[in-house]
Amino acid sequence: MTNGVDVGLLKTLKRVAATLKLADVPFVLGGSFAVYAHGGHSGDHDVDFLIRERDVDGALEALVAAGFTAERPPEDWLVKVYDEHGHMVDLIHRPIETPVTDETLSGGVIRPVDAIQMPCLSATNLMVHKLLSYSQHYCDFARGLPLARSLREQIDWDQVRKETAASPYAEAFLVLLDRLEVVPQKEPSS
Template sequence: MPHRVDEGLVNTLKRVAAVLKQSEIPFALGGSFAVYAHGGHSSDHDVDFVIREQDRGRALEELSSAGFEVEQPPEDWLVKVFDEGRMVDLIYRPVDLPVTDETLRDTSMLSVEAINMPVLSATQLMVHKLLSYSQHHCDFATGLPVARSLREQIDWDRVRKETEKSPYAEAFLILLDRLDVVPDPESARLTVGG
């Protein structure tokens, strides 16, 4: 793995994953730790799991029984649990898209700090990152390390298709082309033969 991670957060991640697995609640690791699990560069220090909305109540019950503090924030797309002050987001509607069985199939079973768990695909992580950009939050510095470190694992055609309605995603993909991180297929076609 490319760099050191916060041991407390890793232990919390492992505890949450173990409870979800034992309870047979479908889930996948997302966010910065999913990038890390794929061998990529992860810059922030939080734990995100994705679950289906219909599993939210049972997940909170099981995690509460296991000693986690539970919080239902005002946002209507996630719930939070805490382990000695360390926060874990259980996200059931990332970027306004519900987590479905199909979402949870678009994963790789990876060993994350010695626990096998489903991890969102690098392609889906990039789609989520690009669709999170808006006029209120558009920090491309958070996406560049992900794109650079996972570029060979990402289906860029699928990323372009699934983010085509976002002008922020389009701008980010143009930036990747200009920086020679990922060539834009359009610019490649324009330069052939001339």
């Protein structure tokens, strides 16, 4: 572990990013390592890359050729690869039930991740994805609080509110952030 980050998993992330770049598979880094790339607090049990569904086969082909083992799990929104040490990488093509599009990929922010420049989900999109992942089956606000606190200045909170307006779980989380004085609640329009 270096600075709270699993060095082995970080090396795996770099190998996957380099392989995808060489194979001309567009991607953005998501999840906890994107939070890390933005300078935020994150946990790291796996690596998440977002790719378009049409690029899944090409990505798997390139990664298998580079020594990874591929898996197509029953969930139909991602595929997985593992390196020789068992480090897992998720290649997600439909996060929060929304397909990854050219717009998703072009909205990435270039950040250095252990000396490799790569596109990462913006802090705003990371927060939107976290809030839209909350449901009656999963609603662990304790995992969203460090993200909100550590990246709050980089997040467009008006955009987060707009994109998560239909979710009562997101609304509750935003009220919690207001009550904790992390982010002020938007004042109602007169």
